[in-house]
Amino acid sequence: MTFPPKLSPLQSRFAASLVASLVLLAVYVFLTKPHFAYAVELDARIPREDHNHYLILDEGDSDLFGDGTYCEQEEASLVARAEAGVSALANNDPQNRNINIGETQHWVFPQESIDGPGGAIGPGLPSENVEERDLDQNLHGLRKRQDGKRVYITINTCLQPSSNTTGDGPNKSIPPQLQMYISLSERDQRPGPGSGDTVDVDGGYALYEVDATSDVYIGVSGPNTTDFTGIWNYEIAASIDAPYHGSKPNVANLHFVDSDNHAALLITNDTTQAQPNETLYQEWMDLTPPWGVFAANQNETAILGVKNSFCGLKNTARIAANVPGFESQNVAKMTNRGLGGKPKEQFYITGLNATSRYWGFLVMNGNSTAYGNGVVGGGGTVWQAINFQTKTEDNCALMYNLSFCSEVAYAVPTNPNRFAPTTGLPELAALYDSNAAQMYQYFNYSLQQIPCNTTSSAQYSLARNCDDCARAYKQWLCAVTIPRCSDFSSNDPWLKPRNLGRPFANGSSISASQLNIDQALLNAVATNSSRNPMIDNSIQPGPYKEVLPCKDLCYDLVQSCPAALGFACPLERAGLEDSYGSRSNDSGVISCSYLGAAYYLSGAETMAPGAMRNVALLVFAVLLMNLF
Incomplete structure (x- = not known):
C-alpha cells in the first residue's frame, strides 16, 4: 500500500489556506457574478440578474x-x-x-x-x-x-x-x-x-x-x-x-494657397509619399476626391458652436465644396501640383466677399467609402479649421491649372474690365501661359546647341545636366513672367509696387501725396511698370504689388545651366532687391514667390496627437502581450 507523502507543518498551513481561499472565491463568484472593468468605467456596475431583459x-x-x-x-x-x-x-x-x-x-x-x-x-x-x-x-x-x-x-x-x-x-x-x-x-x-x-x-x-x-x-x-x-x-x-462621428480638432490637413477678392484656393496635405511609377500613387490620382470643405465668414460666429460637427456645419455653413446634398457646390479635384509633386486634393472656393476673413473646415462625408445608417464611421469627420483672407482690390485674379506653367497657382495681375472674374479667367490664363511657353521655346533652341549627350569629360558639369537646366529654367521663367499679385493697399514690407503711374481699372489714379509715395517711385522703371511688358500692353492691370520671385530660383538657374547660355543674377544692392525676394523663416509667410508655395505648408512637423496615441497604444499592447 502506498501512502500519500507526509506534509510539513508549513506545507499543511499553505494547503489549508489555499483550499479555503478557493472555496471563498467559488462562493463569491456564485453569489455575485462580478464583471471586471477597466479603470475608465467610473460608474459602479450592477450585475444583471434578469437575462430576459x-x-x-x-x-x-x-x-x-x-x-x-x-x-x-x-x-x-x-x-x-x-x-x-x-x-x-x-x-x-x-x-x-x-x-x-x-x-x-x-x-x-x-x-x-x-x-x-x-x-x-x-x-x-x-x-x-x-x-x-x-x-x-x-x-x-x-x-x-x-x-x-x-x-x-x-x-x-x-x-x-x-x-x-x-x-x-x-x-x-x-x-x-x-x-x-x-x-x-x-x-x-x-x-x-x-x-x-x-x-x-x-x-x-x-x-x-x-x-x-x-x-x-x-x-x-x-x-x-x-x-x-x-x-x-x-x-x-x-x-x-x-x-x-469623427472629429480631429487638433489635426490640420488643409492649407491656404492664395485668393483674390471673391475666391480662394485650398489644398490638403500630401496623401502618400509613393513615387509616380508606383501603383499607390496612381490610385490616389485616379480617386474620386474623398474630402469636402465648408467655408464660413468669421463674422458668423455662431458656427463655432458646431465647428466640430459634420451635420452642424452642413446645416450652418453657406459655402461648400464636394459635400453631397449641399446645394451650392464648388470645385474639388485630385492634383499633384505643389512641393514634392505628390497627390493631394485641391478646392477652388468661390462666392466669397472681398476684404473678409474666413474659416475653412476640411470634412469627410462618411468614411470615404460610404456614409449613413449601418456604416462604420458613417457620420463623417471634421478636421481643425484654418483661417484665410480674401483680397480687397479687383486687379488680382486667382489662377491655376495652366497647361505649360502647370505649377502656377496664385493670384496674378488682371484687368476685370478686360477679363471678367466669372467668365474671363480661362482667356487670361491662356494669355499668360502661351507667352511663357513661347519664351521657353526660344530657350529650348539655344539649349539644343549644347552637347548634352556626350562623354563625361566633355560635359559642362559633372553635377548638373541639360535636364537640370531645362527644369530650372522653366521654374524661373514661369515665376518671373507670371508674377504673384497682391493688393496695392497691402503694407507687407516684402511687396514690390508695380505700375504706379498707370490708372486703375476704374480710371482713377494714385498720387504721391495720396498714399505718401515718393515721386521717384512714380518715375522709376521698376515701380512704374510690370516686369513683363506683355502685362502692361495686353492686360493693363493698373497699380498693384508683386510678391517677388525667390532669389534662389535665379541662383539655381545659373548653377544648373552651362555658362555659354549667359545666365547671371543681379548683385545685392545693385538690382537684386528690385527683382527678387528672400524666403521667410516663418512658415506662415510667403515673402517671395516660388511654384508650389502655400501658407503654413512647409513648417516644422510635429507629432500629431493621433500619432502620439498610436505610440502609447503600441507600448500598452506590448506590455499586455508580455502578461499573457
Missing part, C-alpha cells in the same frame, strides 16, 4: 414606446425593457432628435447590440500604413481577452438655438453646448445633471469610449438659458467598431 419583436411591432421610437435591425428589433422614455440604440444606427432648452432625453445601448456582430467598414482610401492597421487588430484581440467590449458613443449637434440678445462680443451669438451623461448602472438608467459621467460637448461634438459588458445608458441635456430661443437638433450613435 430584452424582447425580440417582429418587424411589424416597431413602435415600442408609443412615441415612434424604434431601432430596426435586419429582421427584428432589440429594445430594452428599460424605464419609460429610454430609447434604444443599435450598432452604427444614428438617431436624430430635437431637444428643448432645459430638457433631458435618455438612450440605452443594450447588451445584445454590444455582444452582436460588428459592421462593415468597406475598402477605404488607398493606404500604405499597414502598421497602424495591424496595431488596431492586435489591440482588438487584446480587448476580447478582457471582460468587455469597446463601445463608442458619439454625438453631433446639427442645429442650435438662436440668440435673442443684441449685445456685442463674439460669445453672445454662440449658444451653450449640449451635455451628454453616461451610466453603466441599472440603478441609474436615466443619467443627467447630477448623475452619471459628464461628457463635455465641444463645438457640437463629443465622444465617450468605454469597455462595457452590459447596457450603456446615455442622457442628453439642453442647458437652461434665457439668451437663446429655439431648439437643438442632434444626432447620437453608438458603435462597437469605431466612433460613428
Whole structure:
C-alpha cells in the first residue's frame, strides 16, 4: 500500500489556506457574478440578474414606446425593457432628435447590440500604413481577452438655438453646448445633471469610449438659458467598431494657397509619399476626391458652436465644396501640383466677399467609402479649421491649372474690365501661359546647341545636366513672367509696387501725396511698370504689388545651366532687391514667390496627437502581450 507523502507543518498551513481561499472565491463568484472593468468605467456596475431583459419583436411591432421610437435591425428589433422614455440604440444606427432648452432625453445601448456582430467598414482610401492597421487588430484581440467590449458613443449637434440678445462680443451669438451623461448602472438608467459621467460637448461634438459588458445608458441635456430661443437638433450613435462621428480638432490637413477678392484656393496635405511609377500613387490620382470643405465668414460666429460637427456645419455653413446634398457646390479635384509633386486634393472656393476673413473646415462625408445608417464611421469627420483672407482690390485674379506653367497657382495681375472674374479667367490664363511657353521655346533652341549627350569629360558639369537646366529654367521663367499679385493697399514690407503711374481699372489714379509715395517711385522703371511688358500692353492691370520671385530660383538657374547660355543674377544692392525676394523663416509667410508655395505648408512637423496615441497604444499592447 502506498501512502500519500507526509506534509510539513508549513506545507499543511499553505494547503489549508489555499483550499479555503478557493472555496471563498467559488462562493463569491456564485453569489455575485462580478464583471471586471477597466479603470475608465467610473460608474459602479450592477450585475444583471434578469437575462430576459430584452424582447425580440417582429418587424411589424416597431413602435415600442408609443412615441415612434424604434431601432430596426435586419429582421427584428432589440429594445430594452428599460424605464419609460429610454430609447434604444443599435450598432452604427444614428438617431436624430430635437431637444428643448432645459430638457433631458435618455438612450440605452443594450447588451445584445454590444455582444452582436460588428459592421462593415468597406475598402477605404488607398493606404500604405499597414502598421497602424495591424496595431488596431492586435489591440482588438487584446480587448476580447478582457471582460468587455469597446463601445463608442458619439454625438453631433446639427442645429442650435438662436440668440435673442443684441449685445456685442463674439460669445453672445454662440449658444451653450449640449451635455451628454453616461451610466453603466441599472440603478441609474436615466443619467443627467447630477448623475452619471459628464461628457463635455465641444463645438457640437463629443465622444465617450468605454469597455462595457452590459447596457450603456446615455442622457442628453439642453442647458437652461434665457439668451437663446429655439431648439437643438442632434444626432447620437453608438458603435462597437469605431466612433460613428469623427472629429480631429487638433489635426490640420488643409492649407491656404492664395485668393483674390471673391475666391480662394485650398489644398490638403500630401496623401502618400509613393513615387509616380508606383501603383499607390496612381490610385490616389485616379480617386474620386474623398474630402469636402465648408467655408464660413468669421463674422458668423455662431458656427463655432458646431465647428466640430459634420451635420452642424452642413446645416450652418453657406459655402461648400464636394459635400453631397449641399446645394451650392464648388470645385474639388485630385492634383499633384505643389512641393514634392505628390497627390493631394485641391478646392477652388468661390462666392466669397472681398476684404473678409474666413474659416475653412476640411470634412469627410462618411468614411470615404460610404456614409449613413449601418456604416462604420458613417457620420463623417471634421478636421481643425484654418483661417484665410480674401483680397480687397479687383486687379488680382486667382489662377491655376495652366497647361505649360502647370505649377502656377496664385493670384496674378488682371484687368476685370478686360477679363471678367466669372467668365474671363480661362482667356487670361491662356494669355499668360502661351507667352511663357513661347519664351521657353526660344530657350529650348539655344539649349539644343549644347552637347548634352556626350562623354563625361566633355560635359559642362559633372553635377548638373541639360535636364537640370531645362527644369530650372522653366521654374524661373514661369515665376518671373507670371508674377504673384497682391493688393496695392497691402503694407507687407516684402511687396514690390508695380505700375504706379498707370490708372486703375476704374480710371482713377494714385498720387504721391495720396498714399505718401515718393515721386521717384512714380518715375522709376521698376515701380512704374510690370516686369513683363506683355502685362502692361495686353492686360493693363493698373497699380498693384508683386510678391517677388525667390532669389534662389535665379541662383539655381545659373548653377544648373552651362555658362555659354549667359545666365547671371543681379548683385545685392545693385538690382537684386528690385527683382527678387528672400524666403521667410516663418512658415506662415510667403515673402517671395516660388511654384508650389502655400501658407503654413512647409513648417516644422510635429507629432500629431493621433500619432502620439498610436505610440502609447503600441507600448500598452506590448506590455499586455508580455502578461499573457
